[in-house]
Amino acid sequence: MAKKIFINLPVADLGKSMDFYTKTGFTNNPVFTDETAACMVLSDEIYVMLLTHDKFTQFTDKKIIDAKTGIGVINSVSLDSRAEMDAMAEAALNAGGTEPSTPKDYGFMQQRSFSDPDGNHWEVCYMDMSQFPG
Numbered sequence: 001m002a003k004k005i006f007i008n009l010p011v012a013d014l015g016k017s018m019d020f021y022t023k024t025g026f027t028n029n030p031v032f033t034d035e036t037a038a039c040m041v042l043s044d045e046i047y048v049m050l051l052t053h054d055k056f057t058q059f060t061d062k063k064i065i066d067a068k069t070g071i072g073v074i075n076s077v078s079l080d081s082r083a084e085m086d087a088m089a090e091a092a093l094n095a096g097g098t099e100p101s102t103p104k105d106y107g108f109m110q111q112r113s114f115s116d117p118d119g120n121h122w123e124v125c126y127m128d129m130s131q132f133p134g
Helices: 014-024 082-094
Strands: 005-011 027-029 037-041 046-052 074-078 109-115 121-127
Touching: 005 014, 014 027, 014 037, 014 046, 014 082, 082 109, 082 121
Parallel strands: 005 046, 074 121
Antiparallel strands: 027 037, 037 046, 109 121
């Protein structure tokens, strides 16, 4: 059985966040979605759980950071092509996300960044290992 990752994000407006992630290429799994949480699927192994602040605080006693002014994590996803990487980043920007840094080209790896409406930071990249130095 393949391992799966579930990224849990606190969101201020569940509907707005669901719309953003849908437009960015995720699909909603309604089985794990209600008025307090939404399961957004990127692949068979990668899931993002969008949780209202009230729901998120049921899992921790820690203060929720303001991801627009601070950062707690960078979520990074590798994609199958540069075109797929650019398409996802552009979809995120068109859905209301922001691009916190300029695209990077490391020769063997290209990288784009975007932040969701709550300021959660994402990196999307494409790696061509045939171009890896050494």
